[in-house]
Amino acid sequence: MHAIGIDIGGTKIAGAVVDEFGTIVREDRRPTPAGQAGLIEDVVVSMVERLSEGSDPVAVGVAAAGFIDSSQSTVYYAPNINWRNEPFRAKLEARIDVPVIIENDANAAGWAEFRYGAGRLVSDMLMLTIGTGVGGAIVAGDRLFRGGFGAGAEIGHMRVVPEGLPCGCGAHGCIEQYGSGRALLRMANELADARGIGQVLADVRAEKGELTGTDVGDLIQAGDAGALAALRQLGTWLGQACASFGAVLDPQLFVFGGGVAQSGEQLLEPIRHAYLENLPARGYHPEPEFAIAELVNDAGVVGAADLARIRYQEL
Numbered sequence: 001m002h003a004i005g006i007d008i009g010g011t012k013i014a015g016a017v018v019d020e021f022g023t024i025v026r027e028d029r030r031p032t033p034a035g036q037a038g039l040i041e042d043v044v045v046s047m048v049e050r051l052s053e054g055s056d057p058v059a060v061g062v063a064a065a066g067f068i069d070s071s072q073s074t075v076y077y078a079p080n081i082n083w084r085n086e087p088f089r090a091k092l093e094a095r096i097d098v099p100v101i102i103e104n105d106a107n108a109a110g111w112a113e114f115r116y117g118a119g120r121l122v123s124d125m126l127m128l129t130i131g132t133g134v135g136g137a138i139v140a141g142d143r144l145f146r147g148g149f150g151a152g153a154e155i156g157h158m159r160v161v162p163e164g165l166p167c168g169c170g171a172h173g174c175i176e177q178y179g180s181g182r183a184l185l186r187m188a189n190e191l192a193d194a195r196g197i198g199q200v201l202a203d204v205r206a207e208k209g210e211l212t213g214t215d216v217g218d219l220i221q222a223g224d225a226g227a228l229a230a231l232r233q234l235g236t237w238l239g240q241a242c243a244s245f246g247a248v249l250d251p252q253l254f255v256f257g258g259g260v261a262q263s264g265e266q267l268l269e270p271i272r273h274a275y276l277e278n279l280p281a282r283g284y285h286p287e288p289e290f291a292i293a294e295l296v297n298d299a300g301v302v303g304a305a306d307l308a309r310i311r312y313q314e315l
Helices: 037-052 088-093 105-116 181-194 196-208 213-221 225-249 259-263 265-278 296-314
Strands: 003-008 012-018 024-031 060-064 075-078 083-086 100-104 125-130 134-140 253-257 289-292
Touching: 003 037, 003 105, 003 296, 012 037, 012 296, 024 037, 024 296, 037 088, 060 088, 060 105, 060 296, 083 088, 088 100, 100 105, 100 296, 105 125, 105 134, 105 253, 105 296, 125 225, 125 259, 181 196, 181 213, 181 225, 181 259, 196 213, 196 225, 213 225, 213 259, 225 253, 225 259, 225 265, 253 259, 253 265, 259 265, 265 289
Parallel strands: 003 060, 060 100, 125 253, 253 289
Antiparallel strands: 003 012, 012 024, 075 083, 125 134
């Protein structure tokens, strides 16, 4: 039983035909029409038509960043696309002859990890996607948590520092400002300014004019003391946040995805340490597992397709 998953990103739109085992049968990629929300609909329809050839999909799932309503129909707000109360599902179903659902991109990725990746052996899981910002998904009792209005699980915007750094959401002190790829780069630059263990970071910055996320990632892999110190800072913030999440949600597993998570155990070690240091009733509370996401770049399309298939089966 094939379904199509579409993942709308800031620079590209990925699409795939996915079977019931989470295997990608066929895929496609197109550039995202920058600043042209109306053209995104045309690109998605074109991709679905092309991917449908010879596969007869039962449903289409579309993943996008933003707040999606509980009926998986309307995009309340999308930060990277000029969508405000956009009835995207209705527009697509008027042009596509199969059922459509719209899902938050982090939810779709988290669901894919739960069904086919690192979380496939648990019933309760929390995933954090560490990219430019911090995305998240919550699975509780084998079900994806969306909240009463559909806009829940915005994990990156939990406040961890009262009156802390300003966030793009309008608040201050969100974990996104302390646990994201952007935060890692800021920490690396601060260590470069201080020299000492940040000397190599400073040298790379002087040579290239600025530090990039790729530079910091390469130095982490090379074992540079300054880059690893920045990563430990990041992991400590994430571990503290996870202790708060754990107190409320009690997951069996925390999964970390996104570019920064490619650091693997070097990221997980400080996360575990900070989690245990901040865990309420430590020693008496069961301790969850911590893992790196397995599906990487395919998670969005696989999760969107699977959620669409499940919705079709429930109709």
